[in-house]
Amino acid sequence: MTARVFNEMHADDAGVRSHYLPYARWLESTSAARIAEKRTEADALFHRAGITFAVAGAEGGTERLIPFDIVPRIIPVDEWAMLQRGLRQRVSALNAFIHDVYHGQDILRAGKIPADQVFCNGQYRPEMQGVDVPMDVYAHIAGIDLVRAGAGEYYVLEDNLRVPSGVSYMLENRKAMMRLFPELFARYPVAPVEHYPDLLLETLRSVAPAGVRDPTVVLLTAGAYNSAYFEHAFLAQQMGIELVEGQDLYVEDESIYMRTTQGPSRVDVIYRRIDDDFLDPLAFRPDSLLGVPGLLAAARAGRVAIANAVGTGVADDKSTYPYVPDMIRFYLGEEPILSNVPTWILRRPEDCAYVLAHLDELVVKEVHGAGGYGMLIGPRASREEIEQFRARIVADPSRYIAQPTLALSACPTFVESGLAPRHIDLRPFVLSGRDIVMVPGGLTRVALREGSLVVNSSQGGGTKDTWVLER
Amino acid sequence: MLSRTADHLYWMARYTERAENLARMMDVNYRMSLLRQDEEGVRQRWSTMLTIVGQYDSYAAARGAVSQSAAIEWIAWSRDNPGSIHECLRRARENAHAVRGTLTTETWETLNATWLEVQRFGPTHRPDQDLSSFFEWVKFRSHLARGVIQGTMLRNEALKFTWLGTYLERADNTARILDAKFEPMGSAATDWDAAGDYYEWSALLRSVSAFQIYRRVYSDRITPRRVAELLILRDAMPRSLLRCLTQVRDTLEVVANEQSGETERRAGEIHASLLYGRIDDVLEVGIHAWLLQFLDRIADLGQRIAQDFLVPATTH
Structure with a gap:
């Protein structure tokens, strides 16, 4: 892969790309003062609405705004059509894989994936072996991270199948943009995303236990100090469902009830936004105060549906990622529409040897890491950092994978010095219930520091509105 | 909820x-x-x-x-x-x-x-x-x-519990505001109908947005007896104890559950004592003593509401 960076707005030779032309003209005709005013207004908008995330580790729940950039990321209609087909395909294969893992394990017997890769994975939940879940769907909400490399080709960087977050920013960004720049929406046929909460509720209701006619759905949060609390509250409100904490729920006769002012009330579907580990102190971490004792048993008995299901982590681990194209071929008999980033699996001795010899060129990731922590970006690391990382790899190679340094595409972004290209990625949200559905768009994250490839909000990333064009 | x-x-x-x-x-x-x-x-x-x-x-x-x-x-x-x-x-x-x-x-x-x-x-x-x-x-x-x-x-329980908090707190606070003024006056020897210090009493009335209301209701000089009557027993006065308790009682009736009967009864009892009470009887007991007792009853009501609705000790 070349180090050339694909610019979303400007082609190298042909000037502004056609789908960015109306925007470029608007930008040209708009004074710097007005832009500055709008940026201030955007900040005030997000601040007043309390659209914040809590910084992990900060005592007492420090709340910070995620920087919002007013230049939209625009995706032409045919590009989105391809992405949508690819996402649908990928998520069906992932759900088929999880179902297979917890049932017949055909793919392991066929030798496509090493069995110990699955069974020795910390995210594999033996408690789910043989348990049937409604519609055979495990990952009801999937956040698939996409990036574009040098020639503009898309790659899947990561599948987030446990509790992916960020969708509230997608919705709030759109709301802010429509309020700040109504004139732009007159110039662009931007596909709406506002119905996401509707689709989500429909998806959650469709996976209620059999025989429940009018299912009660709740959203389970870790509470107001969780980093994604804003999103939990936002989604619960938008769907009109109760936002519950573990202490609000209890189990009786393998059914789930919530404590209400009018006594116990039955719960059928739990959209949980806490990890497996904390879900049920009887089944997982006994010290967890966030969960509900007996919840897993209730789910196993089919009395309550948990979304995403327990045990989906086995498929979104970075060590499983390299096998997803094989899953697509195995379960669907199709060629993958979306490519994986070429990946070296360090548990393979030959891959490990290669990676150790090329540390200064590669990105090395911890397989269980998340949020941009625990990774080495070779070309940007000091000699010392590389040597430290080398020692960690040698000590336990199976904890790591490596990928070439991708030149993530860049999109013009307002920074202190004015408009400048910054690297971006894209996280569309795919919903699986009775059907697989998604809204046209996703969350575009942007690395605000010059040259930085880390888009995570916990590490100084910002967001942009994502416009999928309708024609 | x-x-x-x-x-x-x-x-x-x-x-x-x-x-x-x-x-x-x-x-x-x-x-x-x-x-x-x-x-x-x-x-x-x-x-x-x-x-x-x-x-x-x-x-x-x-x-x-x-x-x-x-x-x-x-x-x-x-x-x-x-x-x-x-x-x-x-x-x-x-x-x-x-x-x-x-x-x-x-x-x-x-x-x-x-x-x-x-x-x-x-x-x-x-x-x-x-x-x-x-x-x-x-x-x-x-x-x-x-x-x-x-x-x-939305007109639902969420709103009811919000108002319950508002009016219970207001009842408590109005009683304290009154006590701040009446407690130093003692009881027996006071002439409740004498025009007191105009600025003192009008300031008290203004603090609960009642100065103009007083004028409209009594069209007369400000006396301690009337101030007490207005802020304790007048249902039309939005910050009076009776008005607050009317709201509390009505709200409790709507949100009632299986275990809240006694709480409703106690709220009704306080409400009735205000609705049918006379200011002379309050002054006879001694207004400071009366207000202290009222504050205790409001605190008791708050505890009972918490126990019945907000943090139920048992669930089944």
Whole structure:
């Protein structure tokens, strides 16, 4: 892969790309003062609405705004059509894989994936072996991270199948943009995303236990100090469902009830936004105060549906990622529409040897890491950092994978010095219930520091509105 | 609705109302201090207020001797005082934050903005001319919060528990405001119908937005008996004890559950004693003693509401 960076707005030779032309003209005709005013207004908008995330580790729940950039990321209609087909395909294969893992394990017997890769994975939940879940769907909400490399080709960087977050920013960004720049929406046929909460509720209701006619759905949060609390509250409100904490729920006769002012009330579907580990102190971490004792048993008995299901982590681990194209071929008999980033699996001795010899060129990731922590970006690391990382790899190679340094595409972004290209990625949200559905768009994250490839909000990333064009 | 949600809404409303009433009480004290320059009198006034809001001991331990500026700092802005206006607004906002999904966006944004803005004021920013505007601002934000709740929230249990918190807190606060004035007067030897110090009584009335109402209702000079009657027994007076208890009783009737019978009965009993009570009987008992008893009954009601609805001890 070349180090050339694909610019979303400007082609190298042909000037502004056609789908960015109306925007470029608007930008040209708009004074710097007005832009500055709008940026201030955007900040005030997000601040007043309390659209914040809590910084992990900060005592007492420090709340910070995620920087919002007013230049939209625009995706032409045919590009989105391809992405949508690819996402649908990928998520069906992932759900088929999880179902297979917890049932017949055909793919392991066929030798496509090493069995110990699955069974020795910390995210594999033996408690789910043989348990049937409604519609055979495990990952009801999937956040698939996409990036574009040098020639503009898309790659899947990561599948987030446990509790992916960020969708509230997608919705709030759109709301802010429509309020700040109504004139732009007159110039662009931007596909709406506002119905996401509707689709989500429909998806959650469709996976209620059999025989429940009018299912009660709740959203389970870790509470107001969780980093994604804003999103939990936002989604619960938008769907009109109760936002519950573990202490609000209890189990009786393998059914789930919530404590209400009018006594116990039955719960059928739990959209949980806490990890497996904390879900049920009887089944997982006994010290967890966030969960509900007996919840897993209730789910196993089919009395309550948990979304995403327990045990989906086995498929979104970075060590499983390299096998997803094989899953697509195995379960669907199709060629993958979306490519994986070429990946070296360090548990393979030959891959490990290669990676150790090329540390200064590669990105090395911890397989269980998340949020941009625990990774080495070779070309940007000091000699010392590389040597430290080398020692960690040698000590336990199976904890790591490596990928070439991708030149993530860049999109013009307002920074202190004015408009400048910054690297971006894209996280569309795919919903699986009775059907697989998604809204046209996703969350575009942007690395605000010059040259930085880390888009995570916990590490100084910002967001942009994502416009999928309708024609 | 979830018991925990009800609990947060109830306390969100109580802290909002409490902040407003603290501002009302302080505004009166502050205005009176501008009128009367007598230093000992001013100090006495702030000591009384600290006692009445239950903060005297914590103040004395943290700040020592009472002075006007230290008392204002303590009650309005101190982060060390869990009962300060600053802390009330913080807690109101924290409770709202915990249930922001249940609130309308406008309601949440109002409480959040109040919290963000209160930090503009503070010990480093309080020239004397700003004090009244600060108290006005707190009152205004509370009016705004109530208006937004009234104007945007769904007519359901969430709203009921919000009002329950508002009126229970207001009953408590009005009783304390009255006590601050009547307690020093003693009981037996007072002439309840004598025109008292006009400025004192009109300040008290103004602190609960009752000055014009008094004029309209009585069209006569201000006497202690009528002030007591207006603020305790008049159902039409929005901050009177009877009005608050009417709201509390009516709300409890709507949200009633299987175990709340006794709580409803007690609220009804207090309500009936106000509805059918006569001011002469109150004055005979001694208004200070009567108010203390009333505050105890309100506290008891608060505990019973918590136990029946907000943090149920058992669930089945």
